[in-house]
Amino acid sequence: MLTCGTGHNFRVSPAGRETTIWSWIPEKDGENMAGRYDRLIHDSFKPLYFQLKEIFHDKIESEELTEGDMIPSENELQKIYGVSRATVRKAIELLVYDGLMDKKKGKGTFVKRRKIEEQLPLLRSFTEEMAGRDAYKKVISVAYTKAPSGISTRMKLPPAESVLSLKRLMVVGAIPLGLLHSYIPAKFELSLDEDYTKSLYRILEKKGIRLKEAEQTIEVRMSTREEIRLLGLEAPCPILVIRRLAYSVNREAVEYVKGIYRGDRYRYSCKLTRY
CATH class of the missing domain: 3.40.1410.10 (Chorismate lyase-like)
Structure with missing residues (x-):
């Protein structure tokens, strides 16, 4: 399971399958909770949406995130990484386009089966x-x-x-x-x-x-x-x-x-x- 900053993890079982949900709890002082290994570099030549996409791509390739895992909501990701909703959406769109994630209306965004x-x-x-x-x-x-x-x-x-x-x-x-x-x-x-x-x-x-x-x-x-x-x-x-x-x-x-x-x-x- 994943832990981000001082966030916690819990499991739900849709359709009888155990699914990991990566959750986040904000710090009292409002500090960015992207985690010491997953921070975005705001002055990098790489766009923020591409950096965010790479973070999730690496977690899937390393199997830190596996098939069926649900990632945080767009609103949570905005708070975790201190970026706009447009940045989050573009990163998720790229992951969906690459066949790494699947957006399910009313449910969330899930990691897809590896090719x-x-x-x-x-x-x-x-x-x-x-x-x-x-x-x-x-x-x-x-x-x-x-x-x-x-x-x-x-x-x-x-x-x-x-x-x-x-x-x-x-x-x-x-x-x-x-x-x-x-x-x-x-x-x-x-x-x-x-x-x-x-x-x-x-x-x-x-x-x-x-x-x-x-x-x-x-x-x-x-x-x-x-x-x-x-x-x-x-x-x-x-x-x-x-x-x-x-x-x-x-x-x-x-x-x-x-x-x-x-x-x-x-x-x-x-x-x-x-x-």
Whole structure:
């Protein structure tokens, strides 16, 4: 739990979950109670709202503040840091925009769930990425169909060849994280009765189809109405669009997948070298 100045902490339990609330009690002499480690520097080149945003960002990164914790009200933060309400609001707006906090009307501002991170350039399935997490996949649809022309071209398929079209919803901690739409050539003979809530890569490996490498692109756009509905979003938000073409050890195109991930819940990381 957090303590600021001579403030105190207490807990409430909305929806059965224990939540930390960072509270503040003013000094009798009216001294600024930002705390000896969290004071704002008024003559800094950094704007006050940005300094305040960084303070909360650091507390979240260090896990001093964790998912579900409620921060003080705007009025309390004004008193704690000796700044205007406009400064407080701008700092909170930046934290919300960065996906670190969530404002709930009539309740307050809460720390959001940390983003799930996938490291590049590892080729892993969603099941492998989520190992150790409370995660599962829900099959939306599975059927054999004619491949869209663009995908057929990318996979270098004969014009008449059909593909297995597999749509799945990815859920982590009871919250929809993203959507996966996979296309696998019919020649690999995957069954419609297969349990596709399991790892697709494992299913392929059991059939003797081993994946070796993939080409992948990542871009950002706003969510569509259908994606808002399936992901349970309240409004349009930025999403990550991942397109991946995976190849077998024999250099055959095995899977083309389009993944839609919530930008506030997911991020990629990679290691770069200069030479």
